[in-house]
């Protein structure tokens with residue numbers, strides 16, 4: 066801890082010096098100086114003069130009880146933030162001293178009596194606190210004994226930390242300090258990141274360098290970065306992190322790794338973040354401590370109980386386990402003729418005495434019985450998770466949550482919401498989003514995922530034949546089964562954390578939506594842009610414009626109209642719709658698009674796999690008919706002839722081609738917009754983004770050309786009039802290989 070504090074102090078001094086310089090020479094210097102992105106959205110750069118004067122008057126000192134690590138983290142963050150924005154360290158005001166103009170008062174008001182005396186609007190504050198729950202906060206500019214102050218109040222320590230971050234966010238966005246009035250609380254109790262980080266520091270689907278967890282050096286060498294990781298997450302309200310890959314190794318539960326996990330937990334704890342581990346089903350067997358991994362074998366259950374006890378001895382607030390079982394070759398209870406509930410409940414019982422939970426993944430799909438056949442539902446990968454899990458609804462222990470990917474295939478650029486949402490009323494569900502962009506151009510392509518997350522969270526499942534968005538399903542408002550949300554992290558050891566500046570926005574957007582799934586992705590982009598670059602509309606507006614068109618652009622140049630899973634084998638980068646020779650039928654792109662002379666698309670209606678029947682009747686009816694299926698899901702649910710008429714009168718073939726062209730044009734527009742930002746963005750980040758956009762443009766062309774060449778080959782149709790022919794032959798695209806692509810294997 067001492068070491069960490071020294072690190073904080075050192076960073077504070079550097080930040081102060083930098084800010085003083087910027088203050089002296091004017092803000093234009095801020096644009097010239099390089100930024101490496103390490104500070105994320107918590108940059109706290111010196112404010113423009115007028116705002117600085119206002120804030121200096123409104124924030125002269127901080128009054129905080131500083132009696133717990135979390136409250137100390139809150140006041141340290143306020144100090145850091147104000148020192149940065151004001152280029153002056155605020156005073157520390159002793160608790161219980163008389164109100165002084167411009168004091169920022171941290172008040173933990175578990176009891177109303179703990180609010181400062183003589184508070185101007187104490188009644189309103191109390192009302193808000195009554196609604197704030199265990200994690201919410203109230204922040205407002207008010208008066209105490211007639212003196213203007215800022216009150217940050219909460220029912221808990223963590224609420225104070227969240228409130229402090231919320232206030233700092235407003236200030237960074239240029240809000241007038243005397244106008245700030247916030248009252249908020251998270252919608253979901255469980256807001257976690259899933260790291261797919263291996264113990265050797267490689268990261269599955271990671272594009273930002275090595276894992277931030279330096280397992281080798283832990284537990285005695287603790288990287289100060291862990292604390293900055295905690296700050297960034299706490300600033301969003303993320304309150305849990307699963308440290309290791311769901312493709313887990315048995316060793317993570319060895320005493321040595323439990324000690325390493327405990328060291329990380331110690332750093333994250335003050336920031337309200339619990340640690341969880343992914344566990345491998347067969348751990349006791351592999352460690353040779355049992356002779357089977359059958360969940361109904363008492364020796365196996367006893368082993369897990371002992372293991373849980375051992376973990377909680379060193380990590381009393383350990384969160385629990387995340388499990389990938391009987392999925393993609395991972396062992397699981399089905400190896401012993403048991404089902405997912407048998408497995409999950411056995412682990413849940415080991416954790417229950419410690420209040421731990423099990424997040425059991427529903428990402429399962431079995432090899433289809435007949436290769437290249439999707440006629441029956443069982444042959445459709447998209448239908449298999451539902452078929453295995455729906456019958457288990459209500460069979461899980463209370464501390465089990467079933468974790469479901471946003472869509473039924475696998476983190477595609479666009480998928481309809483997974484049919485399990487709304488279909489398991491007696492089971493709490495966790496949404497699993499992928500923040501890292503496995504199928505969306507890694508950290509190279511600029512794709513803002515806010516709209517993707519929002520689209521799924523707002524998807525109306527029509528469960529119970531009434532409006533019921535996925536977000537409401539997670540919140541469990543109906544039945545008391547409150548779920549959660551998980552994001553597969555895009556964080557690594559690269560200096561800017563996420564491999565590219567704009568990928569920071571995906572971490573940010575995930576966290577903000579985890580806090581409040583009803584937030585608008587454009588508003589989130591605006592917040593992120595304001596803090597990451599500048600709140601000035603000349604900067605933030607074009608940044609937001611780029612972000613907001615980026616996801617649809619990627620869908621268009623990769624997988625328009627409901628196409629999916631046509632990416633390169635293994636690494637999933639770039640187009641490979643022609644691949645048809647992989648070990649499992651449902652790993653092949655041809656399985657998903659089914660393009661031939663006659664048409665294209667996966668028939669999931671009653672004439673095909675009938676996966677559509679897994680949705681609530683209202684939704685199923687809409688998706689069963691191409692005329693009522695939203696065009697963006699058309700080929701997800703239907704196999705249609707190439708001359709099928711789209712609503713705009715074009716043939717399907719012409720429409721597919723137009724989408725590919727539009728995707729490329731959108732990237733060109735994003736690139737042009739970015740160039741206009743040159744005067745406003747520091748050279749280092751500007752150039753990095755510019756290079757990535759140039760590469761994205763080349764690769765959007767590649768996607769377009771390769772897919773048009775291939776689908777034309779399949780359809781045998783001429784290119785629609787006026788359409789540019791692909792730059793190379795289909796053979797050329799087929800021959801491309803990508804050895805050593807990052808993030809897999």
Ligand code: GCW
Pocket residue numbers: 261269270311312389392393428475476503
């Ligand atoms: O998205 C796919 C990935 C695998 C991943 C798997 C899963 C961790 O290609 O790399 O494995 O899904 O979610 O389990």
